[in-house]
Amino acid sequence: MDLLRHQFQNIKRLLDITFFRILFFAFIGVILFLSMYGNVKPDKLKLGLFNIAEKTVVSPITVEDKESTEEKRKHELERVQGVYTLKSEYTQNQVDLVASIFDTAIKVSDEIQEEKKKAAPEGESSEPAPAATEPPVSDKVKKLKERLTPAVIDDLPEEVFTALVSADKRQLAIAKDLTLTAVSNEMSKPIPADEVENSKKKVEEELKFSTLGPSMKRAAILMRRYAVIQNEFYDPQATEEARRRTAETVEPVKILEGQVIVEEGELVSHEIYRQLKLAGLLDSQDSKKPLFGLLLLIVIILSSIYYYFLERKIQPDKKQTDLLLFGIVFSFSILLMKMASQFQQFGFEGVSSLFPAAMAGIIIKILVDERLAWLTAIVQGICGSIIFNEETTGALNMSAGIYILCGGLAATLFLRDHNARSKILPAGIFVSVVNISVIFSLLFLRNTQYNGMEYGLIFIFAAVSGIASAVLAIGLLPFLEASFGILSTMRLIELSNPNHPLLKKILTEAPGTYHHSVMVANMSEAACEAIGANGLLARVGCYYHDIGKTKRPLFFIENQINRDNPHDRLSPGKSAQIIIAHASDGAALLKKHHMPKEIIDIAEQHHGTSLIKFFYHKAKQAGNVNEEDFRYPGPKAQTKETAIIGIADSVEAAVRSMAQPTPEQIESLVHSIISDKLQDGQLNECDLTLREIEVVEHTLCETLKGIFHSRIEYPTEMTKQKVVDA
Known part of the structure; x- marks a missing residue:
């Protein structure tokens, strides 16, 4: 395990270099490409014209058959008749023309009669x-x-x-009325060019039984025939518009995805051969589109992951650890997915429901970050829709993709507020319930027909998937934590167990130090949570921060109950070296027990390079001394949690030395200690802001007031009686 951890450390250092980081992403891309290319690469069909199909061939895509569409469009256009427009104004024009002819004839007749009257002798009768x-x-x-x-x-x-x-005026009037009525009635109807003669005959027939004289009847008939003309004409623009609308309404003829093009044993005719070519099944071995599409998809996936890590505001070492961990877990999940998909070749349907989709999400949520777990679930769903596409005719199995996506999201959602190892199995059960619900909803949506046994098998697969995800996560977590030296929430909870050997060592060998550590832990956790830092890390770090005191427990005042102080027999310099050594001794002991780096750093850095003032001033009274000999070697606190622990450690020890401290005394002391650390530069290398320091100061004061609150003093005799009664 140490060798493996060392190798991972080397890889992490390489990932800090941009070139190797890109190379690492390229390696993940190669895994993705090799896992999915076989699923998107089109099959090579050995089908020739007029050959017999050896198997049933279905279209892998939906594609428009433009040739058939064009033929269908031509057929519909041939059925479009020409559009003719009725010229309604022609009716009125012809009626007015006929009326004007008759009116002119009547006017001429009136003029002739008037002339005859003027020519007759005066006194004679007015007879004609x-x-x-x-x-x-x-x-x-x-x-x-x-x-x-x-x-x-x-x-x-x-x-x-x-x-x-x-004719006389009466005959003309009758002929006019009959002619105008007939012309108006007939011309109000559409009269195309080929119907003009029929229309003329119709108006001619209407005068057969009129009372007009033969000559006038003949004239009226000729007038009607003359007046009836074509009033409906071909409209090229309207016809073209009708053709355009008809062409737009023609639905494209498509070869649908999954449509059978040729049945097994069927002869490949010209039409079938054309459809095979159109669906890309004849020249598939030369097609580069699936390759290009897959490469583009992989670039999009890797770019999103790269951007996530690029924008993540964490320490570089932690970022490289998370990147390497993600790459290993994600690659393992994809390879496991590919292995599971191989069972599809044996006709093993529904194998996608057996894949432990939530495993990667659980591990990444616990060890890395919740947002990355969401992203992992999405990417797994995309990859799963391609890898498990054997059961579909297209490149994507959307049912499998949705199923895998929902499983991964369900696990992350369940663990959103839980990081304890004991919650992983319940999360797996929750994922099983979600898997069963999702798989059956998808089956019902597709109206899939299965028998009872098949439904039962799918139910079992979905349930096993969730449980298997939890079991695999539980099994892999210790290995990954140990290999990467990751301090997860679960690991912290385990380290806080009082039965841990090192905590037992402190309790039995340095009970005063143990009590002091618990007090500091309570104070530090509250202060860290007040500013949004890791309170659990601070608590567990406090439990171990003074583990070095177990080497010489009696040299520390909290363990000198009813004992002589050994420092009374030592020089100030020697005493200072013993006190200073507890930080490095603690770090060495923690390293020996393979404790997480964060815990070791807390033990080593919680005093920073601060000065041991008591022994320094004592030595200074005896003569000139070097101040550096009375300072801790450091380094100074590098994180917020370590800095807060250092402040709480000093504050707790100082307040404990006071007899019945008042709230005002506590506030003054805490403010003084923090100001001293700021002036001494002990907080210069951590990212605590002045605002956060103010919040920490207030929180520590409130916690200490609760611990060192005033108590009722009992009278001496009453106290003695209580002791006797007890």
Whole structure:
């Protein structure tokens, strides 16, 4: 184990160099690539045109069949008929034209009658002039044509004009009404070019039973035929718009993921061969897209992890430890996932539910950080969806990915406020419940049909996955903690056990020191928690910080109950060296017992380079002395926890030496000790702020007031009687 720890230390030192850190991430990337490439690499099909398929082939992707889509679009466009627009204004135009012709004929008839009246002799009756005086028809026709347009004259036959000028006003009025009504009714309907003649015949039929004379009836018919024209015309723009809308409504023809392209034993026709090629199954051995896609995904995953560690504000040594630990746990989890996926080749369905998805999350949550555990669960889910894709037709098995993701998140969520080793197994049981719920919800969503035995097997796999995650985590934690020298919360709780050999050693060999350590632990824990530092580390560190005093317990005043002080027989210099040695002796003893580095640092640094004032001033009275001989060798406190322990250690010893201290005396003493340490530079190398020091001072005062509160003094006789009664 020592050799392994030494190797890890060497690797950690290399990770402090950017080049080797990138190389480490590249190594993780290689593991990811080798684990997943076989699952995304397309199968090579040996299928040729007009060959018989040796197995059923399904499409691995959803892809649009553009050729079939285009054929479908052409077919739909062929069914689109031309759009014709009804020119409603044509109806009114033709009605107005016919009406104007009749009105002109009536006006000409009125003018002729007026001229006849003027030509008749005065005194004679107003009866019409004899026929001999009637103007010739040709003159009437000429007069009528003078009032009409050349187009009308050219389009209407001569007999129409003759009939119009020959008819009386009553006949003209009747013919006008019949003609206008028929034209208006017929022209209000769409009349395309090929229906014009039919429309003309319809208006012609309506006059067969009219009371008009033969010539007028014939003229009215010709007028109707003349007035009825095409009023519905082809609209190219509207037709094109209709074609466009039809083309947009055509749904693309797709080859769906999982769709059977060719059945086993079926002949590969031209159409099937085209679909195989379209789905990328014929040239898959030359496709670089899956390779590029996988590399891009791995780069994204590693970049997110690298960024997380880059932005994490912790000491470099701790950061490298966490990075190496994460790399080992994550790589082990991916390799375990790949090993489990191999059972899919034997038709072993549901093997993804057996994978201990929560193992990595539990370990990383306890040993590193909760946020990294969340990130690990997400990355595991992504990788799992690819590695366990044998049961699906595509590159991703979303069910497996969701299952693994939920398992990892459930473990981290359960352990959010718990870090004790005893909570790992309950966390595993909780993960089992979550696994069962998730797997059955996914099965029901997919409407998967399984029999009772298959459902039972899936239930067992999901339950075993959670328990196995907890068991593996419990088994790996001691190994990882010992190999990396990690001081986890669980490890701290174990070290705080009074049955620990070193704590027993302090209790039996230096009971006063043990009591002093417990007092300092209470004070330090409260002060650390008040500023957000690690209170548990401070408490456990206090239990061991004076372990070096067990080498010469009687040379320390707290262990000199009813005993002579051996320092009375020693020189100040010799006494100072014995007192100073307890820090280095404690660190050596802790190293011998392979205690965590943080505990060793507390024992070695809690006095920093402070001066042993009592013996220094005593020696100074005897003559000139070197102050450095009466100072601890250090180093000074490097962390908040160590600095607070050093303050609490001095404060507790000083207050304990006072007889019935008052709250004011306690506050004054604590402030004096802290000010002295600040002036002496003992807090210069830790990251305690002045604001935090003020909070620490207040917390220590409140704790000491609770410990050294005033007590009732009993009368002497009453006290003696109580002792006798006891």
